[in-house]
Amino acid sequence: MTVAAAQPAPASQPELNLPTASADDAASQSLLAVHRVLDNTLPPGKLAIYEAGGGSTSYMPPGLLGRSEITVVDIDADQIARCDYATTKRVGDIQTLRFDPGQFNLVVCFNVIEHLPDVEGALQGFAEALRPGGLLFIGAPNPHSLSGVVTRLAPHWFHVWYYRHILKDQKAGQPGCAPFPTVFHPLVSLPRLQAFITALGFEPLYAKVYESPRYPDMRERVPTLARVLDGAALAMNAVLPGRVDVRHGDYHIVFRKH
Numbered sequence: 527m528t529v530a531a532a533q534p535a536p537a538s539q540p541e542l543n544l545p546t547a548s549a550d551d552a553a554s555q556s557l558l559a560v561h562r563v564l565d566n567t568l569p570p571g572k573l574a575i576y577e578a579g580g581g582s583t584s585y586m587p588p589g590l591l592g593r594s595e596i597t598v599v600d601i602d603a604d605q606i607a608r609c610d611y612a613t614t615k616r617v618g619d620i621q622t623l624r625f626d627p628g629q630f631n632l633v634v635c636f637n638v639i640e641h642l643p644d645v646e647g648a649l650q651g652f653a654e655a656l657r658p659g660g661l662l663f664i665g666a667p668n669p670h671s672l673s674g675v676v677t678r679l680a681p682h683w684f685h686v687w688y689y690r691h692i693l694k695d696q697k698a699g700q701p702g703c704a705p706f707p708t709v710f711h712p713l714v715s716l717p718r719l720q721a722f723i724t725a726l727g728f729e730p731l732y733a734k735v736y737e738s739p740r741y742p743d744m745r746e747r748v749p750t751l752a753r754v755l756d757g758a759a760l761a762m763n764a765v766l767p768g769r770v771d772v773r774h775g776d777y778h779i780v781f782r783k784h
């Protein structure tokens with residue numbers, strides 16, 4: 527395991543991915559709600575944050591990052607090389623990596639668990655690494671949504687094609703760049719994940735399943751395809767039991783350790 531040179535945590539805007547208060551899409555609104563939960567629940571003063579699979583982007587509020595020691599761990603050395611907001615950067619596997627018990631106030635695992643074959647191992651590591659009262663924030667795709675089902679069934683080359691040609695991400699598929707191969711362990715399913723984390727000794731503080739940001743993005747970039755998908759989603763919603771919206775492709779959860 528490589529331990530990269532320690533850096534200050536500047537928490538400047540370019541490397542952060544933050545919604546503005548006026549953003550009206552569901553993903554931004556939920557992320558802002560998560561920020562409020564963190565601000566209202568974490569203690570004042572200096573904090574220790576572990577960003578597991580943190581890659582090169584943080585979704586945490588600058589005020590929180592600015593007063594924290596941030597440890598970013600990622601299995602991809604190219605991602606870690608581009609990360610410029612961490613205090614400490616490590617190339618490592620979050621499924622097996624263990625820190626001293628109770629080292630962190632907050633563990634963030636954002637858009638990562640869908641890539642892990644051993645989600646239990648990662649969650650156990652997070653639980654050990656958190657101190658009592660510490661918070662765990664997980665963001666992940668909903669495997670039962672339209673985008674979740676397509677992502678699970680489609681081969682990796684299709685993901686790369688989608689990123690390159692629909693999302694116009696020219697770097698898609700290059701080393702250290704999205705999309706990363708997905709596994710979709712059964713625990714990525716929200717009810718199972720919530721039950722597992724609760725059994726590890728946590729209480730829920732926040733949970734929201736929301737419309738994936740891919741839809742507003744697509745409505746802007748490729749309106750014809752977006753209209754087809756919106757129509758298909760409405761038809762599926764009409765025949766599926768319960769009040770589901772198959773466009774609710776992502777979720778955020780925050781748990782507090784007892």
Ligand SMILES: C[S@@+](CC[C@H](N)C(=O)[O-])C[C@H]1O[C@@H](n2cnc3c(N)ncnc32)[C@H](O)[C@@H]1O
Nearest residue numbers: 579580581583600601602605619620636637641
């Ligand atoms: C979709 S990216 C998300 C990165 C960042 N959290 C974000 O939201 O921008 C998934 C990240 O998980 C990392 N990853 C996948 N498996 C991992 C593992 N076993 N241990 C550590 N990081 C892993 C990938 O290298 C990648 O950087």
